[in-house]
Amino acid sequence: CPSARLSPQLHRRGFRCLDGVDGSAGMLERARSTGLYRQLRPCVLGREPLPAPAEHYDAVTVVGALGEGQVPSAAVPELLRVTKPGGFLCLTTRSNPSNRRYKAELEAALEGLERQGAWRKVLAQEVERWERATSEEESTQGTGYISGVVYIYRKCPVPPLEEG
Numbered sequence: 001c002p003s004a005r006l007s008p009q010l011h012r013r014g015f016r017c018l019d020g021v022d023g024s025a026g027m028l029e030r031a032r033s034t035g036l037y038r039q040l041r042p043c044v045l046g047r048e049p050l051p052a053p054a055e056h057y058d059a060v061t062v063v064g065a066l067g068e069g070q071v072p073s074a075a076v077p078e079l080l081r082v083t084k085p086g087g088f089l090c091l092t093t094r095s096n097p098s099n100r101r102y103k104a105e106l107e108a109a110l111e112g113l114e115r116q117g118a119w120r121k122v123l124a125q126e127v128e129r130w131e132r133a134t135s136e137e138e139s140t141q142g143t144g145y146i147s148g149v150v151y152i153y154r155k156c157p158v159p160p161l162e163e164g
Helices: 006-012 025-032 073-081 097-115
Strands: 018-022 037-042 057-066 083-094 119-132 145-155
Touching: 006 018, 006 057, 018 025, 025 037, 057 073, 073 083, 073 097, 083 097, 083 119, 097 119, 097 145
Parallel strands: 018 037, 057 083
Antiparallel strands: 083 145, 119 145
């Protein structure tokens, strides 16, 4: 599900048809208690397909779940599958030392889909104070925070069929 910070922000900005998935029943119940979601369904990204038809959503967000031991980078094509042509995908990951290998794998997957013409990068922005660090080793230059990256992609329209 979108984070506890993101869904209220989306709602305040006029987004009213929010759906969410999560592998945790507790997180789904927490999201349900906000009253902001149209529907919430259990789903473990990377292990099962999203419970939505192809090209269903104008925008797809994954905030805080793309990281080592969480959603595998191999799940990105499934996010793209449920996004409408011309729709947007907003993805985030951490840049802390324990997530560097995952971040490199994720960026290779993102770049591969762009080379295939599946989408175009709109933005890749580093955020220095992404979230509070849980240990001094993870802290960016002793700030008490770890850095992260926000990626925004736009799914390419389906090319028209050639006649003839």
